[in-house]
Amino acid sequence: MSAPMLPPQKQKQAADRDSADRLAGDLRALAGADWHRLHYGVAVSGGPDSMALLWLMATVLPGQVWAATIDHGLRQGSDEEARMVASFCRREHIPHSTLRPAAPISGSLQAAARAERYRLLDQWRRANALDHIVTAHHADDQLETIVMRLNRGSGVGGLAAVRARNGVVLRPMLHWRRRDLVNVALEHDLPFVDDPSNSDDRFDRARLRRALKSQTFIDPAAAARSAAWLAEADEALDWAVDRAIAGWPDNADIAVIRDEAYPAEMFRRIVARRLRANAPQLSVRGAALDGVIAAMRDGKRAMVGALLIDPADGPARSIWRISAAPRRNRAKKT
Numbered sequence: 318m319s320a321p322m323l324p325p326q327k328q329k330q331a332a333d334r335d336s337a338d339r340l341a342g343d344l345r346a347l348a349g350a351d352w353h354r355l356h357y358g359v360a361v362s363g364g365p366d367s368m369a370l371l372w373l374m375a376t377v378l379p380g381q382v383w384a385a386t387i388d389h390g391l392r393q394g395s396d397e398e399a400r401m402v403a404s405f406c407r408r409e410h411i412p413h414s415t416l417r418p419a420a421p422i423s424g425s426l427q428a429a430a431r432a433e434r435y436r437l438l439d440q441w442r443r444a445n446a447l448d449h450i451v452t453a454h455h456a457d458d459q460l461e462t463i464v465m466r467l468n469r470g471s472g473v474g475g476l477a478a479v480r481a482r483n484g485v486v487l488r489p490m491l492h493w494r495r496r497d498l499v500n501v502a503l504e505h506d507l508p509f510v511d512d513p514s515n516s517d518d519r520f521d522r523a524r525l526r527r528a529l530k531s532q533t534f535i536d537p538a539a540a541a542r543s544a545a546w547l548a549e550a551d552e553a554l555d556w557a558v559d560r561a562i563a564g565w566p567d568n569a570d571i572a573v574i575r576d577e578a579y580p581a582e583m584f585r586r587i588v589a590r591r592l593r594a595n596a597p598q599l600s601v602r603g604a605a606l607d608g609v610i611a612a613m614r615d616g617k618r619a620m621v622g623a624l625l626i627d628p629a630d631g632p633a634r635s636i637w638r639i640s641a642a643p644r645r646n647r648a649k650k651t
Contacts (some may be wrong), residue, residue, distance in 0.1 A: 329504065333376070336501060340373045343489035347482050348449060355448040357487075358383045361413075365509040368405070369501035370453040370490060376412055384413045385441050387434045390421075398510050398550040407509055416441055427520060435486070442485065454479050454488045456537040459544050470603060473582070474532055477548035491541050544546040558586045568616050571595055574613075574626065574637040585610065595624055595639050613637055 361367040384400040399415040406413035412534040416437040462478040571594040619626040630636040
């Protein structure tokens with residue numbers, strides 16, 4: 318005998334509890350046992366994803382949630398979207414701030430806007446003594462990022478894609494689907510807008526999003542689980558590299574690179590780690606890093622930015638030293 322069907326209002330209440338409990342579990346997994354005592358800043362663009370996140374966060378943690386909207390001023394109507402979010406927050410008694418860059422965004426538009434967005438959010442978080450920033454990245458976003466990284470030939474770290482936790486930034490919805498969040502927004506009559514840039518063919522992600530929307534072969538939730546496991550593998554490799562370097566007799570000398578027959582991926586990370594230790598702004602990855610390592614293995618001098626890598630033990634080729642390149646040679650790279 319089947320259980321009697323709940324009336325619509327009871328069904329809605331049960332669904333709300335399920336969503337709230339699900340978010341609470343995701344926050345606990347990321348923020349730890351004291352998750353319910355912390356204060357959170359939610360990044361809210363005004364889209365259905367972030368509006369649903371804000372509503373759920375305020376439901377689970379009333380009085381512990383702040384909201385911020387970034388208005389880059391890059392397109393017409395962005396100020397109206399920020400005012401919409403502010404109006405909703407006033408109605409729901411959620412503190413809200415609209416954050417604007419001090420100078421126009423320049424360079425690679427999406428990358429520069431993203432960097433400025435997180436800089437402004439962290440500045441705002443510190444000013445309000447908040448413990449974490451929470452964003453509404455979900456499984457469909459994660460799949461888009463994975464495919465973009467595949468097209469670039471990324472390794473383990475790149476294919477881990479969007480991290481569930483990155484410093485004080487939490488992304489508790491990476492296992493949620495976009496449709497789940499849209500349903501929450503619709504069921505609770507939350508105001509939201511669709512960002513026109515999401516369908517702007519000038520951007521790679523927008524074109525990819527349209528292509529993935531019609532496919533049914535790849536499950537975004539399964540892809541998100543794979544990305545989470547790759548993130549754990551990435552952390553495990555970094556842990557192994559830390560242990561390997563700590564075991565060197567000269568580990569405190571950041572000019573030294575040693576190879577004790579490490580697996581290829583570990584040695585890549587060791588070389589990259591040592592290069593960053595000498596030049597923190599330096600980023601060498603992929604084929605460029607493999608080219609540097611090939612020169613090292615061949616006993617040749619390698620040049621990376623303003624650094625030189627030279628063999629330190631002759632034909633054995635298991636120890637190298639990093640030094641500053643002479644100024645006249647710095648324009649050349651190996």
